[in-house]
Amino acid sequence: MKPSVVIALAAVLVAAQYASLADAYGPRVIIVGAGMSGISAGKRLWESGVRELLFLEATERVGGRMHKHNFGGLNVEIGANWVEGIGGERVNPILPIVNDTLKLRNFYSDFDSVVGNFYRENGGLYDKDYVQKRMDRADEVEDLGANLTKMMDPSGRDDISILAMQRLFNHQPNGPSTPVDMALDYYKFDYEFAEPPRVTSLQNTEPTPTNADFGEDSNFVADQRGFESIIHYIGSSYLSTNANGKISDRRVLLNKVVRQIAYNNRGVVVKTEDGSSYAADFVVVSTSLGVLQSDLIQFKPQLPFWKIFSIYRFDMAVYTKIFLKFPRRFWPVGDGKQFFVYASRRRGYYGMWQSFEREYPGVPVLLVTVTDDESRRIEQQPDDVTKAEAVAVLRKMFPDVDVPNATDIYVPRWWSNRFFKGSYSNWPIGVNRYEYDQLRAPVGRVYFTGEHTSERYNGYVHGAYLAGIDSADILINRIFKNEEYKVRGKYEDQAAEVNGQVAEAK
Incomplete structure (x- = not known):
């Protein structure tokens, strides 16, 4: 047999x-x-x-x-890290557990200040007003995309990519192309969905239901319990x-x-x-x-x-949080300095940086986030190579500062891990x-x-x-x-809506 x-x-x-x-x-x-x-x-x-x-x-x-990892004596989150969706009329169901029940240490993420921390590829900050103007334009285009979503058929047959929407409203045939516009685009979309706008659905991400339902703020969990x-x-x-x-x-x-x-x-x-x-x-x-x-x-x-x-x-996206430890702090800290951006001509190349002055006081650790193809590339190379690349970027950002070599690095490998094969769905x-x-x-x-x-x-x-x-x-x-799960027909909602309109007309 x-x-x-x-x-x-x-x-x-x-x-x-x-x-x-x-x-x-x-x-x-x-x-x-x-x-x-x-x-x-x-x-x-x-x-x-x-x-x-x-x-x-x-x-x-x-x-x-959801996975804490001991990095140089400090427990850091290599997977999920934020309670995303705070400040709205409805309460994110995770928030009461974090704040009221477990009382986990968590901190408001000041993403609004990011426009003041855009670094040129060869050092020095971009003018904040210039970056803000480009951000305002990107926000305007995003709002137009959200309005377009309301006009689309619920079946999804009218859906387009976020990039197609940008072409439609921003008159940029190939999407954002300058270093600042690319970095802003990466911050607004890849940093959230872990994939570029060319593959991400407009209809189902503009507006993002999490923000629409629970609010647009996010809190970063930094508790040693994990x-x-x-x-x-x-x-x-x-x-x-x-x-x-x-x-x-x-x-x-x-x-x-x-x-x-x-x-x-x-x-x-x-x-x-x-x-x-x-x-x-x-x-x-x-x-x-x-x-x-x-x-x-x-x-x-x-x-x-x-x-x-x-x-x-569906897509399984890759979102990689790389932790770097240094012998001392050399980056600026203080109000409005939590996040900073490397505006490279190479889209998504060690672009999104985060410091931990409040979360882990006195600990000289930086977090840089990469996604998608950069994540896969980095997962396949030795950590020493990644460390050298990241430090080289920091030295470009801060040419007038003595940037020391990193003493330690941790690179999660969600994509290579056969038990996960990525970070989350897009x-x-x-x-x-x-x-x-x-x-x-x-x-x-x-x-x-x-x-x-x-x-x-x-x-x-x-x-x-x-x-x-x-x-x-x-x-x-x-x-x-003894109820079997019923997959609703693709156009069932439309038919119900039409029938309702007919009944109302009668």
């Missing part, structure tokens, strides 16, 4: 066994991944009465892309924790790399790289979009074409709510969650948190109400 047939039969037998147990003890659910979405989904399932939960986490830790402590707090309501408040529950298995998910109409069997197999009634896959787009996990049978197609429609051109319905839709007893399944908040911490709840609710409806 072929090995594949043996595995399939085993899946049927073991899953059938648990299916029969479900009647007496409730369904057993495996959650693949112990990041924000997985832990959030587990909490929702637990609260609904689903108590047979098992987490299979590929890495040695809980937290996913931003990931939010996940441990959420999990602590139903999982055991240690004396430090970290999840240490026997139902959370670490270093369990899922390589195969076999499923049928009776149950699922999840096989890990160490040869272990785990049977359940359902599985919730909370891996990153990048992992779904890779060959790490094999589905048996293969996922249907509509599901595979939806997975590959919404590309031509994708709309219909494709998001497909992306989060279950296939039989296999369910999906993650920030990439959040229609309004993909790419954000609050998006991951809310996606876990939403995906759990889909499964809860299946378990307790």
Whole structure:
């Protein structure tokens, strides 16, 4: 008998066994991944009465892309770092946990002052008024793009890239081209979405739902307990924790790399790289979009074409925060000096810098952010080369200052890591709510969650948190109400709107 047939039969037998147990003890659910979405989904399932939960986490830790790293004796965030979306009428659900419950140290990010800190390629600051004028024009074009979005068909068929919108309103055939305009463009878009305007959807990012719903301010979390402590707090309501408040529950298995998910109409069997197999009634896959787009996990049978197609429609972006430590501080500090920009003719080349005078007082550390192709390039070269490149840029920015060599560097490699394959999802051109319905839709007893399944908040911490709840609710409806998830038709909203208009006219 072929090995594949043996595995399939085993899946049927073991899953059938648990299916029969479900009647007496409730369904057993495996959650693949112990990041924000997985832990959030587990909490929702637990609260609904689903108590047979098992987490299979590929890495040695809980937290996913919320990850603190000890850099020269200082815990820094190499993944998610900001509570984004503050100051609006609605409250970002992450903010009360940060401020009121855990009281994590966090600081307002003064992005408005960035226009006064644009450095020429060969040193010296650009005139602030000139940069502000260019920023005002970029903001004007962005507002025109947001107005254009309101006129577009909800199906997404009219969608264009942000770059196409810039061409339309800014009369720049190839988009921003001067060093200042390119740096501003990078700051406004790549620094947020981790991909350039030529690939990013206008319709689904202008305005950004996070800003529209929760506000335009952002707070930088700089607590030695780590931003990931939010996940441990959420999990602590139903999982055991240690004396430090970290999840240490026997139902959370670490270093369990899922390589195969076999499923049928009776149950699922999840096989890990160490040869272990785990049977359940359902599985919730909370891996990153990048992992779904890779060959790490094999589905048996293969996922249907509509599901595979939806997975590959979306982009997994790369956002790299490079930390550099120096023997002393040489950069300007004080009010309005938190962020500074290197306006290079090479777009995105060590452009966005951040100092930590308030966050980590007295610690001579700088953060420089790169994205997309620069991230991939840097991930593939030795850290000493990256350190030399970054210091060379600083010496160009500050030609009259004695810029010392960096004593240490840390370069996260999210793209190269097979358990992540990127930092977070980006919404590309031509994708709309219909494709998001497909992306989060279950296939039989296999369910999906993650920030990439959040229609309004993909790419954000609050998006991951809310996606876990939403995906759990889909499964809860299946378990307790026997309701199948329905992917709405691509033009369903339009038809409802037209019918409503006709009824009103009558």
